[in-house]
Amino acid sequence: MSMAEHDHNPPQQDPRYDLFGPYEKLIEVRVLGSKFLVPENNKLLRCFQYLSLLGIANGRFCWNGDCKTCQVRYRTHPQADERSALSCQVPVAEGMHITELSEELSLRLRDVLASAGK
Ligand code: FES
Numbered sequence: 001m002s003m004a005e006h007d008h009n010p011p012q013q014d015p016r017y018d019l020f021g022p023y024e025k026l027i028e029v030r031v032l033g034s035k036f037l038v039p040e041n042n043k044l045l046r047c048f049q050y051l052s053l054l055g056i057a058n059g060r061f062c063w064n065g066d067c068k069t070c071q072v073r074y075r076t077h078p079q080a081d082e083r084s085a086l087s088c089q090v091p092v093a094e095g096m097h098i099t100e101l102s103e104e105l106s107l108r109l110r111d112v113l114a115s116a117g118k
Pocket of ligand 1: 060061062063064065066067068069070071086087088089
C-alpha cells in the first residue's frame with residue numbers, strides 16, 4: 001500500500017490506536033524499497049502491523065524476542081551499514097530502510113508490498 005493509499009484518521013480517532021504505543025505522527029520508512037508511513041515510538045513489528053493489521057496478527061510471532069521469526073536487516077539511512085535485528089525488539093526510526101524480511105514477514109506483508117509504490 002502506498003502512502004497515498006494509506007489514509008488515516010488522526011491517531012486519537014483511529015480505532016486501532018490502542019494497539020500501538022502512543023504516537024503523535026507518522027514517520028516515513030522504506031520496506032524493500034517502498035515508502036510507508038508508520039507510527040513513531042513503536043517497535044518495527046508493530047509498525048508492520050500498522051501496514052497489515054490482520055496479516056501480522058495472524059503471523060507466528062511471539063512478540064518477545066524468543067521465536068526469531070520477525071528477523072529483518074535494515075539500515076538507519078541509505079549509506080549506513082546494514083544490521084540484523086528482531087523487529088519486535090527494535091524501535092522504528094525516521095528514514096529507516098528495511099532491506100530484508102524473514103520468510104514469515106515476507107508472507108505476512110506480501111499483499112502490502114505487492115500494492116506499494118516505490
Ligand atoms: S516475534 Fe518472536 S522474536 Fe520477534
